[in-house]
Amino acid sequence: MGKQNNSPIKNQVLMSQVEKFYYDNGIVRKFAIATTVWGAVGMIVGLWLALELVFPSLNLELPYTTFGRIRPLHTNAAIFAFVGNGIFMGVYYSLQRLLKTRMYSDLLSNLHFWGWQLIIVLAALTLPMGITSSHEYAELEWPIDILIALVWVIFGINMFGTILKRREEHLYVAIWFYIATWVTVTMLHIGNNLEVPVSFWKSYPVFAGVQDALVQWWYGHNAVAFFLTTPYLGLMYYFVPKAANRPVYSYKLSIIHFWALIFIYIWAGPHHLLYTALPDWAQSLGTVFSVMLIAPSWGGMLNGLLTLRGAWDRVRQDPILKFMVVAVTAYGMATFEGPMLSVKSVNAISHFTDWTIGHVHVGTLGWNGMLTFGALYWLIPRLYNTKLHSVKLANTHFWIATLGILFYVIPMYWAGWTQSLMWKQFLPEGILKYGNFLDTVTQILPMYGMRAFGGTLYLTGAFIMVYNLWKTAQQGSFVGEEAAEAPARVRVAGHSDGYWHRWIERRPIQMLLLSLVLVAIGGLVEIIPMFTIDSNVPRIESVKPYTPLELEGRDIYIREGCLGCHSQMVRPFRSEVERYGEYSKSGEFIYDRPFLWGSKRTGPDLHRVGGKYSHSWHFNHLVDPTSTSSGSIMPKYPWLAENDLDYSLIKDKIRVLRGLGTPYEPGYEEIAEEDLKLQAKMIAEELRRDGIDYEGLENKEIIAVIAYLQRLGTDIKVKQQAEK
Amino acid sequence: MFRYLIQSQTHDLNWMAIFALVTFFTIFLVAIWLVLVRDRAFYDHMASLPLDDSKPEKANQDEA
Numbered sequence: 195m196g197k198q199n200n201s202p203i204k205n206q207v208l209m210s211q212v213e214k215f216y217y218d219n220g221i222v223r224k225f226a227i228a229t230t231v232w233g234a235v236g237m238i239v240g241l242w243l244a245l246e247l248v249f250p251s252l253n254l255e256l257p258y259t260t261f262g263r264i265r266p267l268h269t270n271a272a273i274f275a276f277v278g279n280g281i282f283m284g285v286y287y288s289l290q291r292l293l294k295t296r297m298y299s300d301l302l303s304n305l306h307f308w309g310w311q312l313i314i315v316l317a318a319l320t321l322p323m324g325i326t327s328s329h330e331y332a333e334l335e336w337p338i339d340i341l342i343a344l345v346w347v348i349f350g351i352n353m354f355g356t357i358l359k360r361r362e363e364h365l366y367v368a369i370w371f372y373i374a375t376w377v378t379v380t381m382l383h384i385g386n387n388l389e390v391p392v393s394f395w396k397s398y399p400v401f402a403g404v405q406d407a408l409v410q411w412w413y414g415h416n417a418v419a420f421f422l423t424t425p426y427l428g429l430m431y432y433f434v435p436k437a438a439n440r441p442v443y444s445y446k447l448s449i450i451h452f453w454a455l456i457f458i459y460i461w462a463g464p465h466h467l468l469y470t471a472l473p474d475w476a477q478s479l480g481t482v483f484s485v486m487l488i489a490p491s492w493g494g495m496l497n498g499l500l501t502l503r504g505a506w507d508r509v510r511q512d513p514i515l516k517f518m519v520v521a522v523t524a525y526g527m528a529t530f531e532g533p534m535l536s537v538k539s540v541n542a543i544s545h546f547t548d549w550t551i552g553h554v555h556v557g558t559l560g561w562n563g564m565l566t567f568g569a570l571y572w573l574i575p576r577l578y579n580t581k582l583h584s585v586k587l588a589n590t591h592f593w594i595a596t597l598g599i600l601f602y603v604i605p606m607y608w609a610g611w612t613q614s615l616m617w618k619q620f621l622p623e624g625i626l627k628y629g630n631f632l633d634t635v636t637q638i639l640p641m642y643g644m645r646a647f648g649g650t651l652y653l654t655g656a657f658i659m660v661y662n663l664w665k666t667a668q669q670g671s672f673v674g675e676e677a678a679e680a681p682a683r684v685r686v687a688g689h690s691d692g693y694w695h696r697w698i699e700r701r702p703i704q705m706l707l708l709s710l711v712l713v714a715i716g717g718l719v720e721i722i723p724m725f726t727i728d729s730n731v732p733r734i735e736s737v738k739p740y741t742p743l744e745l746e747g748r749d750i751y752i753r754e755g756c757l758g759c760h761s762q763m764v765r766p767f768r769s770e771v772e773r774y775g776e777y778s779k780s781g782e783f784i785y786d787r788p789f790l791w792g793s794k795r796t797g798p799d800l801h802r803v804g805g806k807y808s809h810s811w812h813f814n815h816l817v818d819p820t821s822t823s824s825g826s827i828m829p830k831y832p833w834l835a836e837n838d839l840d841y842s843l844i845k846d847k848i849r850v851l852r853g854l855g856t857p858y859e860p861g862y863e864e865i866a867e868e869d870l871k872l873q874a875k876m877i878a879e880e881l882r883r884d885g886i887d888y889e890g891l892e893n894k895e896i897i898a899v900i901a902y903l904q905r906l907g908t909d910i911k912v913k914q915q916a917e918k
Numbered sequence: 919m920f921r922y923l924i925q926s927q928t929h930d931l932n933w934m935a936i937f938a939l940v941t942f943f944t945i946f947l948v949a950i951w952l953v954l955v956r957d958r959a960f961y962d963h964m965a966s967l968p969l970d971d972s973k974p975e976k977a978n979q980d981e982a
Contacts, residue, residue, distance in 0.1 A: 288968070291968075291971050291972070292967055292968065294972045361972075362967065364963075364964060364967075366964060366967040366968065367964075368968075431968070432968050435965075435968045435969060436968055436969070439969065440969075441962075441965035441966045441968070441969065442965050442968075445961040445964050445965045446953040446954065446961060449949065449953050450946070450949055450950055450953060453945070453946070453949060454942075454946060457942055458942070676973075677973070678971065678972040678973055679972055679973075680972040715938050715941075716938070719938055
């Protein structure tokens with residue numbers, strides 16, 4: 195234990211009565227199995243996605259398996275199913291041992307576990323069906339959001355109940371990270387899921403346009419921060435010392451970087467919206483705080499790596515330490531790259547490209563994946579009271595996984611730079627060299643192929659791990675109830691030495707409240723002015739609400755996940771204005787619920803596509819993209835031309851949107867259907883004139899999608915005014 | 919020069935961001951000072967917490 199034999203703390207502890215109890219390993223095993231299973235599922239879906247970009251027909255030409263619908267399936271599986279279960283596996287194991295007590299309630303433990311798996315199953319069912327809010331990493335619709343909140347509260351009660359009945363008076367640093375995670379995820383989940391239901395499976399967000407974008411990325415970046423980072427830092431602070439059998443390098447550093455990290459991280463959200471219609475002051479805050487974030491992030495990385503000082507020879511033999519070293523190193527790389535990507539001049543190149551995807555996967559494959567693997571290899575033998583079945587296989591997994599990360603990430607950097615520079619290149623005559631967007635896509639297909647190879651390697655390593663851990667479990671004997679003994683808790687009265695942090699470490703509720711205050715500040719400063727200061731979102735008189743038909747088309751666009759490949763945000767660069775048209779203004783999005791600015795351009799930006807192509811071009815392109823764009827990797831959407839448009843909810847949609855501030859006339863919902871049919875008839879007539887004609891054409895979903903696409907970006911007529 | 923640094927280009931909201939930044943740095947510097955001046959025994963105890971699983975004396979497992 196402690197290095198000094200005459201510690202007053204140790205003397206106090208020795209004087210109190212020793213109590214016997216049992217750690218609950220059953221719940222840890224449940225979460226460990228779930229981590230492994232969902233990890234494999236999430237990675238398989240990811241690989242399938244990667245291959246669809248190279249071989250589009252792999253989507254089986256079904257609506258449920260198009261890239262747009264299963265991309266959120268992959269992100270949700272990777273983040274909430276794989277990493278989520280990994281968090282709980284690590285928290286339930288470490289919390290009991292750091293506090294020297296069993297979990298507060300076995301019932302709550304199991305409700306938490308089964309509730310979380312139910313959420314994942316519901317996600318797996320609803321996302322391929324196109325039931326989505328389109329908010330990235332918060333796609334699940336409102337009934338599942340409520341379930342998430344319930345399960346999260348159950349987890350919180352269980353965790354805080356355990357903390358309150360602890361035998362160890364002081365809270366180790368890992369537990370502060372768990373507390374900060376819980377309170378911040380609660381705040382983020384509520385903030386980004388404020389929505390008004392239209393039906394059981396459809397809702398509209400309270401916020402629109404620019405505000406919606408800011409709230410979404412306040413959430414989105416902090417889902418990274420407080421779901422992918424802080425809980426895993428907590429796990430790092432427990433499992434790295436355990437695996438290395440040495441204490442953390444600097445406890446002082448852990449105190450400083452914890453408070454700095456949770457305060458600064460929240461402000462970083464706007465770095466997802468650089469050079470967009472978000473007000474400049476908000477973008478600048480995002481950049482500044484993102485750059486500042488290097489310091490506390492690297493504090494954590496250094497603490498993790500330097501814990502191994504003097505033990506580097508063991509890293510050579512021990513695959514667990516290898517996984518952990520690569521994990522912490524990848525964390526350092528990602529937390530340097532992230533701030534660099536937040537600098538506007540770098541972001542001007544990287545945004546909407548595969549560089550962002552590469553960056554994400556350094557973090558998820560490197561930091562989250564490798565640390566999870568290391569923790570699993572460490573945990574499972576101990577749960578089964580045996581040795582790991584094969585150290586050689588674990589080492590093989592390590593090298594395959596590391597190579598997999600390299601083969602994933604390097605092609606993505608290459609693809610990102612290639613595509614971005616092609617987008618920006620002009621001929622001496624002043625016109626775009628690659629005016630056809632498709633040229634920039636076909637150029638990077640080989641990189642997509644290499645990325646799929648990298649993903650295959652990573653997945654293969656995961657399968658090797660599954661086999662190794664299964665054989666380990668078979669050879670051992672599961673210890674469901676692990677005997678332990680520890681002195682009863684010694685309550686320390688007051689803080690006689692006046693040291694404030696020692697005081698707060700004994701008080702989990704105060705720790706929770708102070709964490710909440712710190713994480714709330716960034717959101718409040720950035721978000722409140724967006725709503726109170728009209729000048730932040732200038733109104734444009736000519737911008738009108740969507741017609742009923744356009745609204746239905748927009749909802750189909752959301753259903754099909756078009757957002758996954760197409761952006762709707764023309765940035766104020768000469769190359770973008772030349773390619774797409776006038777750059778996007780914040781006032782154009784005031785009725786967009788939800789906003790659809792997008793994060794990635796696998797296909798071109800669509801914000802100014804309205805009026806550029808004929809209705810028949812859109813019809814043919816949607817049914818078979820290769821018919822208008824030879825070599826396109828966009829999926830075919832023939833069902834849009836076959837399925838009748840379901841507009842049974844249009845009245846409710848109009849009512850809800852009017853309630854949220856969209857200026858539909860009172861009573862408009864009563865004539866909305868009539869307007870919808872009239873507009874559909876006009877579009878169908880034009881299609882017939884171009885030779886596209888079949889029975890019931892005006893009733894099909896594709897008419898609504900065409901109406902929506904033809905509306906995009908037409909509310910302002912800048913070029914026409916200039917010509918006049 | 920400082921006047922230009924402090925003045926916002928677009929509006930007068932910067933006081934909120936500056937206030938938060940100043941608050942953060944103040945607390946940060948105070949935390950660093952408090953951390954640096956405190957006794958080592960406490961840090962040693964806290965840092966070693968993960969290494970003690972409170973297993974019964976007779977169940978002496980090899981953690982390495």
